[in-house]
Amino acid sequence: MSMFVNMRKRYFSDPAFKLFKKVLPPLSDTEREAMEAGGVWWDGELFSGSPNWQTLHNYPKPSLNAEEQAFMDNQLETLLAMLDDYQIVQEDKDLPPQVWEFLRQEKFFSLIIGKEYGGLDFSAHANSTIVSRIATRSLSAAVSVMVPNSLGPGELLSHYGTQDQKDYWLPRLANGTDIPCFALTGPEAGSDAGGIPDQGTVCYGEFEGKEVLGIRVSWNKRYITLAPVATVLGLAFKLQDPDGLIGDKKDIGITCALIPADYPGVEIGERHDPLNLAFMNGPTRGQDVFIPMAWVIGGQDYVGRGWRMLVECLSAGRGISLPALGTAVGHLTARATGAYAYVRKQFGMSIGNFEGVAQAMGRIGGYTYMLEAARTLTTTSLDMKEKPGIVTAIAKYHMTEMARTILNDAMDIHAGRAIQLGPMNYLGHHYFGMPVAITVEGANILTRNLMIFGQGATRCHPFVLKEMEAAANPDTEQASKEFDALLSKHIGFAIKNVSGSLLNAFTGSRLNRAPVSGETAEYYRHLSRMSRGLAVAADFAMLSLGGELKRREMVSARLGDVLSHLYLASAVLKRYEDEGRQQQDLPMVHYALQHCLHQCGVAFDEVLSNFPRKGIGRLVRTLVFPLGIHYPAPKDELSVAITKGLMTPGAHRDRLTHLCYVGEKESDPVAIMERAFVAMHEVKGIEKKIAEAVKAGEIPRKISLSEKLEIALSAGIVTKDDVEKMHNAEQLRQHAIQVDHFSAEQFKQGGLQPGKAA
Incomplete structure (x- = not known):
């Protein structure tokens, strides 16, 4: 030296x-x-202080393979057409039985399970894209799909399960025979997963008529998604071995086990009410329930390794599920709010032409572009088999917060159109749902x-x-x-x-x-x-x-x-x-x-x-x-330019909002607004002719549209075909800006069915 x-x-x-x-x-x-x-x-x-930008550019471009694209074009589109979010949330408080069955049959619960076990083995990008698109239609359905494909038995078994556990459970999870949930959170341990109070003790006990080595465990969990309908319960608890039955260490640490929901002593099936959304969420409890050691995920070799397992799997799921919901809000609000800002008129012009509205619209468009960018970059990291815990934490926090901001902007712009719940309201349930995304998989403040x-x-x-x-x-x-x-x-x-x-x-x-x-x-x-x-x-x-x-x-x-x-x-x-x-x-x-x-x-x-x-x-x-x-x-000029783009039909708007489900049914809420939006753009030139005639004094200003059109037709300013198009567009516009209403008797009886819009 x-x-x-x-x-x-x-x-x-x-x-x-x-x-x-x-x-x-x-x-x-x-x-x-x-x-x-x-x-x-x-x-x-x-x-590092000197990022190599070429490294960023060299990362793979996100894409769907042929199988994933076919699933998107067929099974996913079929599912979206089956969903009626108002019925799910306000009437049934549950997904319809045929939807549950379709989700099982078409393997929506096994997007991440390997093909050798009957799963789809889709990429993180495909998983995220599927959840995002469902979420633009129904948050309740999206949450029901995303949870089995995020932190849960499927992922934990795939990474850490014994071969016997994989061979038994993964095919059942893949074909929908079993519905999983994972019980991690409780009243005393939310974001602090390391503070789990639920306890298990290594001991001998009776199982299937024989005395075997196992664990006697007690738990009291809350906020567990899919728990009310789950057939298999993933459980995280702290394990102790006071008698040294499996080693010298007394406090072994967090351990994860898999328990059938119908096993004696397991309490499951009650429901919470997560801000009036309809996804299944509820508590589970157990007191001194004896389980064999073979039910520990990974077997006895993996006792005490649950914290590592949870951190690894939670960081991956955090980069897919919640960012997907945030991105969905961007796609939905950008498309629907752009249409509404053009269709809705005040003082004789589209409200999107007011600078105050444009400021909020600019934020919606700019954030939506950023949300989709962050979604795809984050899933790229996961598909590269990285374990970027910091990147996924960034995505989870900022993407859900951005979604909350632009959802508030969309609510402000829609005003009364957004605060009256009913089948025509495409924002209300998302407004209820954002605090859920803010809270779960690591509260945003933490x-x-x-x-x-x-x-x-x-x-x-x-x-x-x-x-x-x-x-x-x-x-x-x-x-x-x-x-x-x-x-x-x-x-x-x-x-x-x-x-x-x-x-x-x-x-x-x-x-x-x-x-x-x-x-x-x-x-x-x-x-x-x-x-x-x-x-x-x-x-x-x-x-x-x-x-x-x-x-x-x-x-x-x-x-x-x-x-x-x-x-x-x-x-x-x-x-x-x-x-x-x-x-x-x-x-x-x-x-x-x-x-x-x-x-x-x-x-x-x-x-x-x-x-x-x-x-x-x-x-x-x-x-x-x-x-x-x-x-x-x-700059303000950017907000104005973004607003103009959101209020103009075409490839640019479609590319920005490509995940938003519009629908083709007469009753699809986004489609109602979209049809009015397109029709109003098609008569834009006719409107201009009428406006110029009014300005020139050829048509009185303060008369109805029908009267203006009648005068314009007589004066040869417009044609009969123009008049018909204007009436059709105005009819669609009037329908689109209405809200649902209900009789007083319906409110008393529950199960609201909307009356005819005024």
Whole structure:
């Protein structure tokens, strides 16, 4: 070892090592398992300070194979035509029996089960696309389909089950003989899955007339989707072995087992009422229920490994199911609100022409483009067999929050049309359902404040996790050597990012490289600057706060917001390239990217202004933003352009909202609005002729449309065919803007059937 290295170790890295061990205590067992269960993907590039954008472009373009596309075109379309969401939610409080049977027969519950067991073995992208499209039609149906294909017995068995368990259960789950649920959450353990209070004890007991080794378990679970109709119960509990029957460890840890729902002692079948939606959700209980050891998922070798299993599977499911629901809201609101904003008139013109409405419409269109981009990029990671826990947490939190925002915008624009429930209302049940998406699979507050940066800072940083592992090494001499090498690299990493941040500030990011030319090139440069800024801020936060950073949730949440919006912006850029740089999409692309940069700036400003160590906050601001943070919100002109696109039929609008189910039946609610929208566009030229005649004084202004048309026909301004088209379009328009109503007697009796719209 050279003299320089010896001196560096003695006077610098060894004291730093002692300080590091003091301020950054070793990972707990559960934290370590969570870190090891997740992988680093594009999030690692964003955390590096110098993301390789070509890596992003080289990721596969999301697509459906022939089998998946055929399923979408046939089984899925058949299912959508069978669904009547008003009947499901308001009348039956359940999916119709024929729908349940169709879901079983056509293997909607086995999208992720391997073909060797009779499942469909679809990609994550196909799984997400199917759930999204169903969700535009019925959230209750979408939740019923997504849960067996997310965290649950099917996925856990596929990854960890014994061969006997797979051979028995997976074919039954694939063909619909069994309906699964997974009981994880309870009154005392929601997002904190590690805090499960339900207990099992290793013991001997009687099973099928023989004394066998097993577990006596008690549980009290709540909020379990599909529990009321499940035939097999996946159960997570903490296992103890006080008598040492299977080893020396007394507290074994979280364990997962599979129990038939009709097994003695299992209580199941009651229902919750999840905000008046109709998907099956309810409690399950059991007291001192004895189960054989063979029912542990993975067998005895997997006792105590449930936390790792849950973290791995939950992170994958979190990247599919809830983002799919959020994306569905985007597709539905963009298509339906664009149509309504054109059809609904106020003061003689379409309400979408008012700037106040256009502002909200711009947000709907811009967010919808971003939602679909994030959905497809996230499923790409899963189909690459990555385990990106941070990426899926970002997708879950931000996509459900964006959906909540644009659903509120759509409700505001529709006004009275949206708040009266009935068969014609295509927004009401989604409005009820968004808090469900916000809450499940990791409540959003916890996901934002603890997971995204709290885990991401350690997992994605190129050196911190390795440094923490070195600190935990009991071989002090070896640990000191490892730490010295890592610290040298870490210091070089920090110096590079600090100098790069200052250079970016004084050059306006112009020296950063962009992999493309054209209108999006500048965004790559600015996002690279934000990546450097995040790397600098993260290093200072971890160094100055140490273990306290875990408790400084407002700090970690805001730094997580920077990482999240870097990821969302990346998704937008990737989608724009994948889809052939569609020029008509540029208003939405600009809107989304300006929004992401603005949100990064807001997050940086808030975290640095409120940093617990005031001097550190001022120092980081000086190093990263010495000239100020200048990233404004999206320009108004973009909102106007997006609104115009949403109110114009054509390939551009169809591409943006391609997952939205319209339907062909007379009663399909979105179809009612769509028919009026198309008809009104077809008579746009005729309306213009009438308006010009009114302006010229040839037709009185304040008379009915029928009277105007009669005068125009007599004056030769329009033809008889024009008049017929106008009357037809107006009839469709009037029908589309109405709301359902019910008799007082129907309210008293329940089972509301709508009266004829006025």
